[in-house]
Amino acid sequence: MQLAEVSIRRPVLATVLSLLVLLIGAVSFTKLSVREYPKIDEPVVTVTVKYAGASADVMESQVTKPLEDSIAGIDAVDVITSISRAEQTQISVRFRLEKDADSAAAEVRDRTSRVRNRLPQAVDEPVIAKVEADAFPVIWLAFSSDTLSGLQINDLVTRIVKPRLQTVTGAADVRIFGERKYAMRVWLDPDKLAAYKLTTQDVEDALRRSNLEVPAGRIESTQREFSVTSQTDLSKPGQFSDIIIKNVNGFPVRMRDIARVEEAAADERSGIRLNGRVAVGAGVIRQATANPLELSKGVRALIPKLQADLPPGVTINIANDNSVFIEKSIQSVFMTILESVVLVALVIFVFLRTLRASIIPLVTIPVALIGAFALMAMAGFTINTLTLLALVLAIGLVVDDAIVVLENIFRHIEEGLDPFSASIKGVREVGFAVVAMTLTLAAVYAPLAFTPGRTGRLFVEFALALAGAVVVSGFIALTLSPMMCSLLLRHNPKPSWFDRGMERVLNAITARYQSALSWLVTTGYDRQRAMQGRGPALKRFFFNARWLVVAVMLVCAVAIIDLLPTMKRELSPLEDRGLVLVSVTAPDGATLAYTDRYVSAIERLGQPYKEFDRIFVSSGNPTVSQASVIMRAVDWDQRERSVLDIARELQPKLAALPGVNAFPITPPSLGQGFRERPVNFVIVTSESYQNLSAVTRQFMDEVAKNPGIVSADIDLRLNKPELKIEVDREKAADLGVSVDVVARAIETMLGGRQVTRYKRDGDQFDVIVQTAGSSRDTPDDVEKIFVRGRNDAMIALASLVKVRESVAPRELNHFSQRRSVTITANLAADYSLGQALDFLDSTAAKVLKPGYSTDLNGTSREFKKSQGSLAIVFALSLLFIFLVLAAQFESFVDPLVIMLSVPLSMIGALLALKWSGGSLNVYSQIGLITLVGLITKHGILIVEFTNQLREQGLDMTQALVKASSQRLRPILMTTGAMVLGAVPLALAHGAGAESRMQIGWVIVGGMSLGTLLTIFVVPTMYTLFARQQVPGAIKTVEQDAPQAAL
DSSP: OHHHHHHHHOHHHHHHHHHHHHHHHHHHHHHOOBOSSSSOOOOEEEEEEEOTTOOHHHIIIIIIHHHHHHHTTSTTEEEEEEEEETTEEEEEEEEOTTSOHHHHHHHHHHHHHHTGGGSOTTSOOOEEESSOTTOOOSEEEEEEESSSOHHHHHHHIIIIIHHHHTTSTTEEEEEEESOOOEEEEEEEOHHHHHHTTOOHHHHHHHHHHHSOOOOOOEEEOSSOEEEOOOOOOOOSHHHHHTOEEEEETTEEEEHHHHEEEEEEESOOSOEEEETTEEEEEEEEEEOTTOOHHHHHHHHHHHHHHHHHHSOTTEEEEEEEETHHHHHHHHHHHHHHHHHHHHHHHHHHHHHHOSHHHHHHHHHHHHHHHHHHHHHHHHTTOOBOHHHHHHHHHHHHHHHHHHHHHHHHHHHHHHTTOOHHHHHHHHHHHHHHHHHHHHHHHHHHTGGGGGOOHHHHHHHHHHHHHHHHHHHHHHHHHTTHHHHHHHHHOOOOSSOOHHHHHHHHHHHHHHHHHHHHHHHHHHOBTTTTOOSOSHHHHHHHHHSBTHHHHHHHHHHHHHHHHHHGGGSOBOSSOOOOOSEEEEEEEOOTTOOHHHHHHHHHHHHHHHTTOTTEEEEEEEESSSSTTEEEEEEEEOOGGGOSSOHHHHHHHHHHHHHTOSSSEEEEEOOOSTTOOTTOOSEEEEEEESSOHHHHHHHHHHHHHHHTTOTTEEEEEESOBOOEEEEEEEEOHHHHHHTTOOHHHHHHHHIIIIIOEEEEEEEETTEEEEEEEEEOGGGSSSGGGGGGOEEEOGGGOEEEGGGTEEEEEEEEOSEEEEETTEEEEEEEEEEOTTOOHHHHHHHHHHHHHHHOOTTEEEEEOHHHHHHHHHHHHHHHHHHHHHHHHHHHHHHHHTOSHHHHHHHTTHHHHHHHHHHHHHHTTOOBSHHHHHHHHHHHHHHHHHHHHHHHHHHHHHHTTOOHHHHHHHHHHHTHHHHHHHHHHHHHHHHHHHTOOSTTHHHHHHHHHHHHHHHHHHHHHHHHHHHHHHHHHOOSSOOSOOOOOOOSSOOOOO
16 A cells, blocks of 8 residues: 555654644534534424414414414425414424524414414414424523512512523523512402492503503703603502592592402412422523523523622522533543543453554544544534444444554564564555455445434434544554554564463464364365265255354344344433423313322422432413423432333322322433423324314223323313303393493403503503402302493393303314324333334224324334334445445455345344343444444455455465454454443443443444354355455456457
8 A cells, every 4th residue: 555655664744644633633623512412403483372362262263274274385394283272372383304493484484474364353463483382491490589579589580580591592482480470469359349339340441540651741941941751650559559440429439449459470370399499480491403501501601690680588599401411421421432442452452462562553542533523523513422422432443444454564573574564564465455444334324314304314423423533543544553563563572471371362262263264164075076976966065064154144144033023112212311200280170279289299209219309390381280390310420220210110109199190201312302202193183173082082992901001191181161151142232231341341350451550660560450369269259240231230240141161172282284182101111112103003093983094293203204214224334335345346246245244243233232121223223234334344354365365376265264364363353342342332321321322232242243253154155155266457458559460
């Protein structure tokens, strides 16, 4: 190789080349951003529309449907989902990964404005945000105080904290939970109103007359002017209490006579607690494609500044931070890199036995890893768990090429050549093999460019980071390594006892292997072909030791076919992300007090667990009958049990709570939603919700029979209790009462009406008129409301309306513009997502009638997508390697011989996965594809050197046995380096260990068993398939002129 020879002859040049790689890589490293995963977040745009007083049915038909129909025409939409609740609709538009988030939001805004005139006139303007509809905050801050009230804390959070948090990079929204917003509450007494012959309208009119602020102009003289401010507004409860509503017989009826006025919270229908202490929470929600690590760092950096701006009695606690796992996970991978380096160094030292020799391949590790950062920066990648995993695997890989070069040069030195000559001769012999191995490993990952969606993006960053490190290592193996060999390697005339002992062991292994291989490829009936005829020919064919190897290969093939269907299939392993989220749903119609009673019971269930240091409760979100309890665990190093085990232990305890449906969720990986459960199965139809509900009940009865599907839940709730009030219009007309007056009186007394506003500390707050709670706690209270009829007669609603109990939907869901119900569930420990989806598909085929179809969402949808694409990638990887090897060897036979080793490594990998409790998921399949490239390297070494020896005149069998036995040491060294380099992954612990273990066991199992079988299979297959002529370029000399005719 020209490059290698130049490097040996010019040591300074070789050194400078490597230093340049280090320098560029180090500069690139400082510019790479850190995140949990590559940018795999699809753009999500949410449209929120509010329509006061509208029921869920009205929201669905008049608001949701027109908007969905318009938005559906946008390019690159993956799925549209919507939730129509009373007074509010949320439509989430999820785009494919290639769509730009800003252009997606702009197109949604454009489509929404097109149909604005088809929406009801009274609806609020649609709000469009680049965030998921029910997005979960990345980081929660809890504000509490022993000296300040909830109102005062909330005011501080709204005025000081929220504006600052909204400026943090990546923040989409800051939501206040347990909000206690100031309001002037006017609590009416219906009996006193009736006694004074007053109505709610009188109270509202008096408030509007007495509390107003209008510009008063100015007074101007010839030389001066004064601006005039009229003090016509009210700001204190006492001032509102003094408002005169009406004069009766010369006596004024004031507000205090018929109502109690106080400054209180506008809404108390939600609440949060941290470790049992009531607080006000601020949740920072990230933009759909923002980096949670950057967002969390920005928020944490703000906390000291916020604390300085707040009064002394207010404490700020981080109630939950989802980025802690990301940070710890990345730290764990960095530690794994160090452990792998130590183990690889140990392998190299054991085989080479001298420090001088061991330094040569070890130098490759930092140069290749740091050089890979330069390629990552050029490709726009980030430092994330996937690229770092690639670098862990690269540690064992990058030394391979250097080991092959070093071992060959060392062998020549031991045979008597001087180091300089041995370096040039040795690198010439293996230069082609190094290039072939480097290109082969790079070729494995070429098809990943064609993988669609999130899985493809995950693969590409992992693959190119690994391929980049390998390409740099190939460059180092042909420049720095041979140069260092020529300067550092020496023949050792006085080996130590360890050196002699290791040499004896290695020589014994090589001799045993050589004799075993010779027996395999030479033993058989009449190998000299002395006997003629059909009988001896058949015996020669059947009585042959090589068929033992073929039998082993067939056993491996059968084992793979038998093992694959039994493997668990899932998108990714469940990870210990350091918290358990308990989702609580009370019966429809339950109050906040009812829900909170059970939430307190769940808090008590979590308190005995020493693993939890924080229990954070959010009640009344998004409705009063729903709540979340986050149990945050201590650091991974400070506990022995994983939160997965604790969640399984909590499961039956939560299921035993009688009044609510509560179940634990361990948040998923791969960027799925925080509340996402593994099973997310959608039934869609165009029929009515009542029919859909009946079909769903049948479906859920079948699901309940499967013990593998745990805590199944549906999002279709049609039985929220409500009171329907029917006005007797004839009677109302006779008594001189308009329907409008009745409706507004009911709205004010029961729902509370925002009549006017008042000022406090420069901000404006609502003045809300409503009946006191004690006068609206039974359905009969509706009939006690009075309205004014003809001749100022006070008429009770009991004579005008009929009240009947009914049920209404809590929320109505659409999926891809059709009515839908989503079934979500957890999985039993020994049950996989693949099995669950197969069961649900078969149940759907059995239960669902025509007009109903199924779809998947969330984790289940991503799993289904990844399964098909990974199978294609695997097939394409094999094809690409075959073609690359065929081009290099100028033969279609030699690559086939090399590729026959792939199934042997697969069986080792699958067995290791099975025994370690792993599954076929994104991580293990990444490992399997990597394994294809790794295992073919051994075959390349054997076949390439065999061809070299055959060109030198040896016959096929001699060349094969000699090449295989001489290449055994580098094969064992590279396998040892790869296996021990992956052991820290296989035995990983801490944050994110579950995913790393999958790749680790695939490499350990696949390389160990695969190498053991490959060193026998490849030589044997070579004797069966290789041609008599050595493959290579056609060496016939071309003629300059035609030959003269004889």
